Amino acid sequence: MTIYRYDKSFEGLLTAIFYAYTRRQFPDRLVGCGEPLPLFADEVFEVVSDAAHADRVWKGLERKVKQRELLSAITFAWLSELPEVDMLLFRYIRKLFDFKGNFSFNLGDADVLQVHKIWRKVSQERLRVCQFLRFQKTADGIYFAALAPLYNVLPLTLPHLTDRFADQSWLLYDLKREYGYYYNGKEAEEVRFADRPEHLRTGRLDASQMDADEAAFQQLWQTYFQATAIRERLNPRLHRQNMPARFWPYLTEKYGK
Amino acid sequence: MKSSVLDKLKILAESAKYDVSCASSGTSRSHRSGAIGSAAGWGICHSFAADGRCISLLKIMLTNYCMYDCAYCINRRSNDIPRATFSVSELVELTIEFYRRNYIEGLFLSSGVVRNPDYTMERMVRVAKDLRTVHHFNGYIHLKSIPGASEALVHEAGLYADRLSVNIEIPNEQSLQMLAPDKNFQSVFSPMRYIQQGVLQSAEERKHFRSAPRFAPAGQSTQMIIGATPDSDQSILRLSSALYRRQSMKRVYYSGYIHINKYDTRLPALRQAPLVRENRLYQADWLLRFYQFQVDEIVNDAYPNLDLEVDPKLSWALRHPEFFPVDINKADYELLLRIPGVGVKSAKAILFARRYGRLGTYQLKKIGVVMKKAQYFITTAELPSPTIQEISPEGVRRLLVKPNKQAADERQLALSFPDDV
Ligand code: SF4
Numbered sequence: 001m002t003i004y005r006y007d008k009s010f011e012g013l014l015t016a017i018f019y020a021y022t023r024r025q026f027p028d029r030l031v032g033c034g035e036p037l038p039l040f041a042d043e044v045f046e047v048v049s050d051a052a053h054a055d056r057v058w059k060g061l062e063r064k065v066k067q068r069e070l071l072s073a074i075t076f077a078w079l080s081e082l083p084e085v086d087m088l089l090f091r092y093i094r095k096l097f098d099f100k101g102n103f104s105f106n107l108g109d110a111d112v113l114q115v116h117k118i119w120r121k122v123s124q125e126r127l128r129v130c131q132f133l134r135f136q137k138t139a140d141g142i143y144f145a146a147l148a149p150l151y152n153v154l155p156l157t158l159p160h161l162t163d164r165f166a167d168q169s170w171l172l173y174d175l176k177r178e179y180g181y182y183y184n185g186k187e188a189e190e191v192r193f194a195d196r197p198e199h200l201r202t203g204r205l206d207a208s209q210m211d212a213d214e215a216a217f218q219q220l221w222q223t224y225f226q227a228t229a230i231r232e233r234l235n236p237r238l239h240r241q242n243m244p245a246r247f248w249p250y251l252t253e254k255y256g257k
Numbered sequence: 258m259k260s261s262v263l264d265k266l267k268i269l270a271e272s273a274k275y276d277v278s279c280a281s282s283g284t285s286r287s288h289r290s291g292a293i294g295s296a297a298g299w300g301i302c303h304s305f306a307a308d309g310r311c312i313s314l315l316k317i318m319l320t321n322y323c324m325y326d327c328a329y330c331i332n333r334r335s336n337d338i339p340r341a342t343f344s345v346s347e348l349v350e351l352t353i354e355f356y357r358r359n360y361i362e363g364l365f366l367s368s369g370v371v372r373n374p375d376y377t378m379e380r381m382v383r384v385a386k387d388l389r390t391v392h393h394f395n396g397y398i399h400l401k402s403i404p405g406a407s408e409a410l411v412h413e414a415g416l417y418a419d420r421l422s423v424n425i426e427i428p429n430e431q432s433l434q435m436l437a438p439d440k441n442f443q444s445v446f447s448p449m450r451y452i453q454q455g456v457l458q459s460a461e462e463r464k465h466f467r468s469a470p471r472f473a474p475a476g477q478s479t480q481m482i483i484g485a486t487p488d489s490d491q492s493i494l495r496l497s498s499a500l501y502r503r504q505s506m507k508r509v510y511y512s513g514y515i516h517i518n519k520y521d522t523r524l525p526a527l528r529q530a531p532l533v534r535e536n537r538l539y540q541a542d543w544l545l546r547f548y549q550f551q552v553d554e555i556v557n558d559a560y561p562n563l564d565l566e567v568d569p570k571l572s573w574a575l576r577h578p579e580f581f582p583v584d585i586n587k588a589d590y591e592l593l594l595r596i597p598g599v600g601v602k603s604a605k606a607i608l609f610a611r612r613y614g615r616l617g618t619y620q621l622k623k624i625g626v627v628m629k630k631a632q633y634f635i636t637t638a639e640l641p642s643p644t645i646q647e648i649s650p651e652g653v654r655r656l657l658v659k660p661n662k663q664a665a666d667e668r669q670l671a672l673s674f675p676d677d678v
Contacts, residue, residue, distance in 0.1 A: 106609070106610060106612075106613045108613050108614060108616070108620050108623075109613075113623055127301075130301060131301050131302055131303050131304075132303070132304075133359055134358060134359055134360070135357065135358040135359050136358070137357075143357065143358070145359070163287050164288065164294055165294075165357070165359075166288040166290075167288075167292070168357060213354075217354050217355070217358065219263065220262070220263060220266055220351065220355075221358070221360050223263055223266055223267050223270075224266055224270050224315070224317075225304060225306065225312070226267075227266070227267050227270035227271045227274070228271075228273075228274045228306050228316060229274070229306035229307040229308045229310075230274055230275065230306075230308045230310075230515070231308075232515045232529065232530060233309075233310075233515075234307050234308055235307075235308050235309035236307070238305075238308075238309030239306070239307055239309045241309075242302070242305040242309060242311070243304065243305040251304070252358070252360070253304055253360075
């Protein structure tokens with residue numbers, strides 16, 4: 001069994017593909033550095049991540065594949081962080097390269113179907129973050145939002161958020177992965193914090209951290225949320241289905257529910 | 258923000274909530290420098306109310322005082338309810354502050370009629386105008402035009418709003434006049450026509466001058482109340498289909514009548530809103546817009562009302578066994594769309610996947626075809642299984658309708674509009 005060992009980065013994955021093609025030897029398994037090797041490993045090749053190699057692979061894909069969704073499916077699926085997604089993507093990218101003619105989502109193929117499914121799930125989560133993130137205005141004028149998405153989708157929300165909230169500065173934080181993006185009115189950059197104060201654990205500001213009007217607007221929104229529901233048509237099942245309970249702790253209108 | 262705003266918000270949101278349309282789709286506009294916000298094209302739901310409905314826009318009334326007395330309306334003059342009026346600046350500030358916190362996509366503003374239609378319409382237009390010109394608000398704005406408003410004001414509204422709407426409410430003029438004596442079809446259809454003209458004119462001008470102002474880029478919509486009058490689904494859907502022929506008409510909404518004004522004997526005493534019928538109408542509307550159905554195929558003199566037991570596409574298929582079974586591996590797109598259990602997405606996926614080989618049940622399931630329904634209407638790469646031809650339409654209906662479950666489940670019926678109708 002041939003094993004490729006790499007650093008579990010996206011660049012590393014693309015580098016592994018580069019070597020597979022130049023060495024004409026395709027791995028049966030991918031393992032991360034430090035992970036135990038499977039029992040029957042007879043050859044282990046160490047992949048050293050290399051930006052130039054990775055770039056060549058990606059450029060090659062862009063040249064080969066006309067339908068852009070097929071490529072964005074790769075990044076989306078990667079950010080799912082699901083176990084074994086790396087090997088799946090390895091096979092998928094190989095299929096993209098080896099296919100003669102114009103490839104499209106051939107859902108009859110198990111790998112393509114699987115990537116397609118993960119892609120849709122991750123897109124769904126990306127959308128949910130765009131829907132359900134709630135900014136709270138801090139005393140120093142920064143808008144702060146935190147949530148804990150299923151997949152690592154924050155990077156995918158940036159194009160939408162930097163466009164929409166272009167004229168305010170904000171911090172969007174992933175409580176699960178403990179990092180976020182700070183947008184300063186011009187560009188968004190990744191941020192991590194050495195220690196984790198209360199609001200980076202709960203996602204909520206306390207009264208002293210808030211802008212003078214913040215509590216009032218939160219109350220206005222809660223009031224609106226209550227008032228707009230039609231009592232004659234209450235439908236808790238549909239409500240939950242559309243707005244999964246895992247988002248509730250971070251939703252202003254659901255505080256205390 | 259003064260505390261009085263909180264009370265007003267409560268009153269005016271309660272008053273506005275029966276207007277069903279929540280969509281904020283139809284406009285894509287990215288950020289402009291110095292402006293607030295963008296419109297996302299597909300319309301984002303930011304929250305879901307306890308009734309399961311999407312909250313996309315701040316749906317609110319400017320005032321719920323009204324000089325009219327429409328029988329079906331909570332805000333009618335003769336109702337003794339708390340009344341309130343927002344000032345233009347209060348509403349503008351609320352919209353912007355909500356938007357900045359990602360609560361909403363924008364504003365959906367309606368109003369009761371005070372003094373006269375134009376007086377009211379003018380104040381609504383001022384809210385939109387202030388948002389756009391003073392605060393450079395770039396989010397979504399939907400204005401509900403007041404019946405009887407003048408052409409000049411409707412035109413001005415279209416310059417600031419993404420979408421305009423005029424609610425028909427009752428699909429038949431006689432019933433409308435009986436229930437809403439201050440309104441008639443003309444007061445509804447004239448503003449609709451102004452909107453249509455504005456949209457066409459702006460499209461024409463923009464062909465010549467890229468910078469010509471846009472007019473209600475997301476077009477117009479309307480709403481009909483279902484079950485307040487004896488009108489059949491046929492008359493409702495015929496009207497919808499006629500409305501969709503105008504290119505500016507993007508959505509017709511159907512709102513199951515809720516018996517709020519119990520004292521008014523002109524109205525039927527429904528114990529609960531006709532939710533199943535409402536859902537069937539949305540499904541039929543979907544067929545009109547995306548499945549290339551003609552209205553007479555869905556409802557006609559022989560079948561003036563939609564089948565409550567099964568969805569309108571299945572109902573059509575059961576009435577037309579001669580079209581089936583359809584060969585999944587050969588049929589063209591239009592015919593694939595006719596198969597119960599095959600939606601727009603799966604029909605397209607079938608066309609794609611067919612290029613790589615013949616499709617069987619396994620692939621169809623993977624594609625998202627609802628085989629539970631589709632199996633009786635198709636042939637695949639595999640050995641034939643019994644279809645509607647062998648089982649008969651009545652047999653298929655019996656197999657697909659779960660006995661009694663529906664009645665018990667009525668209140669919980671998912672009112673979403675699934676792709677696979
Ligand atoms: S005009 Fe509008 S707000 Fe006034 S009673 Fe009629 S429907 Fe209600």
